[in-house]
Amino acid sequence: MADEAISRKLTADGDGTGDDRRFQLAYKMLLRIMGSPEGRTPEQVNRLIKQIELAEFSMRKQTMIYAMNEQQIDSYAALCTEIEEDLKRAQESISEAKKELHQAKQVRKNRQEYDLMAKMIEEQPSRSETNEKLMQVKQDLKEQGDRQKQLEGKLLERRNNLHAFGIILSQFNETLKDDIKVDKEIIMAAEDTSSIDGDDMDEA
Amino acid sequence: MGSMNALKRHYCRLFDQAYSPDGKFLVVADGYGRLTTFDLDDCLSNSYTDTRPRLPAFHLTHKNHGTPRESKLYALASNDNHLICGDSHGDVFGYSWQDLSEQGTNSKPSFRYVATSCVESVPGPYEVNALAVSDDGERLISGGAGDNAVKVWSLENGRLIHSFTGHSDYIHDVALRSEHEMASASEDGTVRLWDTRVNGCAHTLKPADNQDCARNALGSWLGCVAVDGEWLVCGGGPALAIWHLSSMSMAQVLSTGADVEHHAVELCDNKILAGGSQPRLFQWTYRGESITDVGCSSNIIYDIAANTNGRNHITTCCGSSSKVDVFINLGYKSFSLETMP
Numbered sequence: 429m430a431d432e433a434i435s436r437k438l439t440a441d442g443d444g445t446g447d448d449r450r451f452q453l454a455y456k457m458l459l460r461i462m463g464s465p466e467g468r469t470p471e472q473v474n475r476l477i478k479q480i481e482l483a484e485f486s487m488r489k490q491t492m493i494y495a496m497n498e499q500q501i502d503s504y505a506a507l508c509t510e511i512e513e514d515l516k517r518a519q520e521s522i523s524e525a526k527k528e529l530h531q532a533k534q535v536r537k538n539r540q541e542y543d544l545m546a547k548m549i550e551e552q553p554s555r556s557e558t559n560e561k562l563m564q565v566k567q568d569l570k571e572q573g574d575r576q577k578q579l580e581g582k583l584l585e586r587r588n589n590l591h592a593f594g595i596i597l598s599q600f601n602e603t604l605k606d607d608i609k610v611d612k613e614i615i616m617a618a619e620d621t622s623s624i625d626g627d628d629m630d631e632a
Numbered sequence: 633m634g635s636m637n638a639l640k641r642h643y644c645r646l647f648d649q650a651y652s653p654d655g656k657f658l659v660v661a662d663g664y665g666r667l668t669t670f671d672l673d674d675c676l677s678n679s680y681t682d683t684r685p686r687l688p689a690f691h692l693t694h695k696n697h698g699t700p701r702e703s704k705l706y707a708l709a710s711n712d713n714h715l716i717c718g719d720s721h722g723d724v725f726g727y728s729w730q731d732l733s734e735q736g737t738n739s740k741p742s743f744r745y746v747a748t749s750c751v752e753s754v755p756g757p758y759e760v761n762a763l764a765v766s767d768d769g770e771r772l773i774s775g776g777a778g779d780n781a782v783k784v785w786s787l788e789n790g791r792l793i794h795s796f797t798g799h800s801d802y803i804h805d806v807a808l809r810s811e812h813e814m815a816s817a818s819e820d821g822t823v824r825l826w827d828t829r830v831n832g833c834a835h836t837l838k839p840a841d842n843q844d845c846a847r848n849a850l851g852s853w854l855g856c857v858a859v860d861g862e863w864l865v866c867g868g869g870p871a872l873a874i875w876h877l878s879s880m881s882m883a884q885v886l887s888t889g890a891d892v893e894h895h896a897v898e899l900c901d902n903k904i905l906a907g908g909s910q911p912r913l914f915q916w917t918y919r920g921e922s923i924t925d926v927g928c929s930s931n932i933i934y935d936i937a938a939n940t941n942g943r944n945h946i947t948t949c950c951g952s953s954s955k956v957d958v959f960i961n962l963g964y965k966s967f968s969l970e971t972m973p
Contacts, residue, residue: 540918
């Protein structure tokens with residue numbers, strides 16, 4: 429019972445500024461004034477009024493403090509939500525930046541590989557140069573081929589000529605041989621007749 | 633004991649690295665057969681200073697039961713479920729990532745393939761030098777010594793899908809170009825492009841024949857290869873150069889100050905990263921211009937890896953020391969991870 433009374437008193441005491449005691453005092457004063465209608469003095473009444481005024485003042489002060497606290501809570505809640513949103517935005521921008529970083533790294537790697545390949549390619553002669561060389565070489569090849577054909581033709585012709593000449597020569601040779609043979613026969617026939625004549629001449 | 637540790641640390645060689653699919657762990661394979669795991673979330677937090685070193689989460693010593701001693705781990709690759717390692721005895725093992733994160737040091741391998749076949753004229757063992765996993769995580773490409781073949785395995789059922797022979801000497805590195813094409817760089821001086829559609833070698837590239845990049849004093853072997861679409865970067869004895877694949881011609885030599893024999897090349901984020909017989913990590917743009925080079929802790933760099941999973945986007949390199957260098961920004965070395973504290 430006493431605990432209940434104490435707890436009730438403590439909860440009712442609020443700020444602990446002694447308002448409860450003031451109320452008790454005012455109540456007691458009021459009772460005293462009511463109890464002795466003759467011995468009422470203005471000081472007592474004044475004292476009572478003063479106590480009541482003080483209590484009212486304290487009450488007004490408490491309401492103001494309460495209003496102020498409510499306002500503080502509201503403003504802090506607003507601040508809290510603002511900070512949360514900022515945090516979220518910052519996290520999003522961090523993840524975006526990470527993605528960009530990853531992409532940029534990939535780009536850098538590609539660029540480096542490209543540079544390496546470009547260097548390798550630079551060392552080779554350019555395509556137009558090689559094409560020109562190819563054309564040149566093809567032209568040369570064609571020219572040489574033509575010349576070869578030409579020479580071959582000439583060679584064939586000369587060979588044919590030589591062959592024909594050879595045949596003519598051999599025929600001529602034959603003819604000459606025949607002539608010589610015929611001549612020899614004539615000479616031999618002439619010798620025969622002259623030898624017969626000669627024998628005749630020797631005998632005569 | 634202390635001097636033994638110091639000796640072991642001095643001779644430690646880190647050969648390859650792999651990142652877990654969630655990007656939280658880095659696993660490093662070394663010459664003592666161990667897989668050292670680092671927790672990246674922890675290492676990248678601000679609680680470390682120069683005086684307090686970053687320590688590994690755990691070590692896993694890989695035991696190959698067919699051999700009396702531990703085998704060195706030369707190659708690592710990763711897909712969504714497994715960490716795949718290739719060792720110096722020619723076996724390819726897979727550890728499940730889940731196992732590794734739950735059981736740590738006590739993980740057991742989930743599968744094992746015999747990746748290199750015997751060759752009579754060459755005495756064994758035949759190591760696996762390079763591993764790569766296809767983008768869909770279904771296929772594993774392995775290359776090594778022995779029959780010098782590039783083998784394609786199906787990770788679902790462990791079967792050997794293709795075996796491409798043609799190289800005349802062991803393979804240093806493999807790289808995937810697309811789902812049916814892959815490139816391999818070998819000691820015999822050629823890069824061969826294998827195509828599963830023709831089931832054989834589609835093209836052969838011999839950098840040592842090109843006068844611009846040949847360096848006859850250093851040999852004709854090719855230590856590393858990386859492919860991206862039309863462009864291939866390879867180097868080793870011949871100078872590191874960018875090649876254009878459609879025309880099979882060299883685009884640009886990536887030159888450095890001194891003659892570096894490159895053992896590792898990686899194409900990431902529009903940059904070409906390479907390292908080799910100098911303690912520097914070299915960077916070029918795709919155009920072939922040198923960006924910069926950054927100092928590293930190892931005298932020879934064997935592997936460069938970039939983490940694209942998860943949130944810890946770092947680049948790491950490892951080599952002929954016990955440290956792994958971590959670069960958060962490729963302009964400078966952020967810190968080193970010590971595998972043998």
